[in-house]
Amino acid sequence: MKVLLSGYNLDSSTIDELKQRSGWTKDNITPETLSAAYARISRDPRDIEELRKEAREEVDKSRKSNETIIFGLGHASVAEHAYFNFDIIGLSRFAVEQVQKFRMASFTEKSQRYITLEDDFVVPDEIKEAGFEKRFIELVKFQNENYHILYKALQQYLFDKHSEMISTKNGKRTVDGWAKEDARYVVSMATESQFGMSINARSLENMLRQLRNSDLFECRELSQKLYDLVKDISPSIIKYIEPTEYDKTNNLRIKEYAGNLKIKSTKKITNEVELIDYTPEPDKKIAEIILSSLGGLSSAEAKESVNGFDDVKLQEFYRTVFDKRTQHDPLKRYFEFADATFDLVVSSSNYAQLKRHRVASMLTSDYDVSLGFTLPENIKIIGMESKFNELMRITDKFYSELKSSLPYHAQYVLTNAHRRQLKLKMNFREIYHFMSLRLDEHAQWDIKNTAEKMLKDLVKIAPYSTMMCCGKSEFLNKSKKIFE
Ligand SMILES: Cc1cc2nc3c(=O)[nH]c(=O)nc-3n(C[C@H](O)[C@H](O)[C@H](O)COP(=O)(O)OP(=O)(O)OC[C@H]3O[C@@H](n4cnc5c(N)ncnc54)[C@H](O)[C@@H]3O)c2cc1C
Incomplete structure (x- = not known):
């Protein structure tokens, strides 16, 4: 076996400094040569090292080959080897x-x-x-x-x-x-x-x-x-x-279509978190996937076997699944076979954190002043609630004026406290990861509130597969309770 480090990203100032010091004038300092060399691996029997050398020496040829392979043949994944x-x-x-x-x-x-x-x-x-x-x-x-x-x-x-x-x-x-x-x-x-x-x-x-x-x-x-x-x-x-x-x-076409349906929306959103869809019987679904992938059963046999599991058996099964797992062990992929979809109402501050969970699927609606705003508890405690509310009132007033001229851009004036609706879908593996970070003692209270409500709903539909779902800081306690 031979493994070579074929590249790594450098600070651009380092690259400039290296160029200057060496008097480098050639036009071959580009990540494109890596893409070009890798693109040829599938059809050229030479060592990759040689392909890379050729790509570096003949940058024009590399560029032509990239264009043919990425855009002509549609192998867009080749462009992923170049990083910025x-x-x-x-x-x-x-x-x-x-x-x-x-x-x-x-x-x-x-x-x-x-x-x-x-x-x-x-x-x-x-x-x-x-x-x-x-x-x-x-x-x-x-x-x-x-x-x-x-x-x-x-x-x-x-x-x-x-x-x-x-x-x-x-x-x-x-x-x-x-x-x-x-x-x-x-x-x-x-x-x-x-x-x-x-x-x-x-x-x-x-x-x-x-x-x-x-x-x-x-x-x-x-x-x-x-x-x-x-x-x-x-x-x-x-x-x-x-x-x-x-x-x-x-988007325009869909909005127009929806408008033509002439359905008058009477939606009144009362819940900040609402579980709107999920894999039926997630505990059984995940168990079925585990038994058929690791337990040597066919899909039909695993399904039939799991259908016969009562609560005691399900609990015993998941204790086996979670045994010896520490908070540093990522959950296995079989947890990706069940998922849950939520309607959320979140503040802008909350969303700023939520959006960073890249494995989840999220669709947002515009900020909506009719959803109210999120008031931090401590602001109430220090007696500045009315000052806060007054600021929101002034903001909402200007926002409404702006909105009649600039329906979308008016949102710029809304604050971190203003709210929007969000559809969020996560598989159970991502849910575990999300909860581990957002229910942790260091998590910010707003997103933590959302995570707590989501978990409460999930425990109702999947009590056993979620039995170890918690913040990082709570893991040891939870583990002790279940396994000792
Ligand atoms: C208490 C706290 C404070 C924070 N403070 C800041 C801050 O000051 N500034 C800031 O910018 N962010 C901050 N964050 C956000 C944090 O850095 C993460 O972006 C966020 O929590 C999403 O988590 P994630 O990247 O692990 O996972 P997700 O995006 O939810 O992905 C799930 C998992 O998939 C894998 N994964 C996904 N994408 C990749 C990838 N491209 N490469 C490798 N693995 C990947 C990883 O295993 C990851 O853990 C904070 C988060 C917390 C909980």
Whole structure:
């Protein structure tokens, strides 16, 4: 066996420095050569090392071959071997939502929990063009002033309450973070963010196309900036960045169709979490899959056998499945064969965290002021509820005015406390992972509330397959209870 390290990503400044020091002038520093060499593996019997050498020496030929293989023959996966990293600075939190919904990418973002906000915000071009710039800035500045007032008041309250904890540097930082995490509920979605993004070329091309099709100028501008940065480095693997007719018209067509159905919606949403669909009898389904894949039974035999399991037998079965598992062992794939779909109503702050769970399927509706807003409990405790409510009232009033001219872009002024509906589908393996992080003692209370309600519903339909589903910090206790 021979294994070679054929590449790894470097900071672009390191690449520039290396080029400068060596006086490098050749045009072969591109991840395209890796894609080109790997694309040839299936049909060229030579060692990969040789294919890579040839690809590096003849970049033009590599580019032609990439175009033929990726776009001509449709082997788009070849473009996944090329990887890029970007610093994205100064995008609004509203636009960040559109970028971070992409699944095949990695993001790390400045946290509004751990960093004090500095009042940086985007004034969207659409707001300027519609003549609302002045009032928009006034409102966002007012929200930001309130952020600082709330932060100081919450900090005081929490420092007093956790006086022992703040005696250490780390403890003080944690408690200070709790103050920030609640104060941020009043800042708008125009607030600037910064994040690092790592993405392969195939996924990037898809992202560029979708962002170009966005209703937000910010996203279209980002698409162009990202493209400008990669187009000369990798012209052969990122090509089709213009939205298709289907991209441009699909949503509109469906909205029009739905409108023509003339069904008057009387929906009244009362639950923040509602389990709307799931694999029938998930405990039995997962057991059936396990027995037929590992137990040497056919699918029909496994189904028949599991159908005869009573509660005692099911419990015994899952104790066997979970035996010896620690909180560091990921759940096995057979848990992916059952899933659950929820209708959720979540705050923008909650969604900012939820959207990062890339394995889940999520579909969001626009923010909707009729769903109310999420008020952090600590703000009530320190007696600033009415100040908070008044700010929401002022925000909602301006939002309604803006909405009549800019139905979509008006959402920029809504705050982290404002809410939207969300459809969320997860398989049980992802549910375990999600709960392990979001029910943990370090999880933020808002998303933790949602996770708790979801788990409550899941336990009713799948008491045994969810028996070890809990936050990381609770794992040992739970394990002791079940196994000792
Ligand atoms: C307490 C807490 C604080 C946080 N603070 C911050 C913060 O300050 N800033 C910030 O940006 N984020 C923060 N996050 C978000 C966190 O970094 C994750 O993005 C988020 O929790 C999603 O989890 P995940 O990436 O493990 O899993 P998911 O996206 O839910 O994926 C599930 C699993 O699939 C696998 N997987 C999915 N995609 C990939 C991939 N591309 N490569 C390899 N494996 C993959 C992994 O095993 C992963 O665990 C925080 C999360 C928590 C719980």
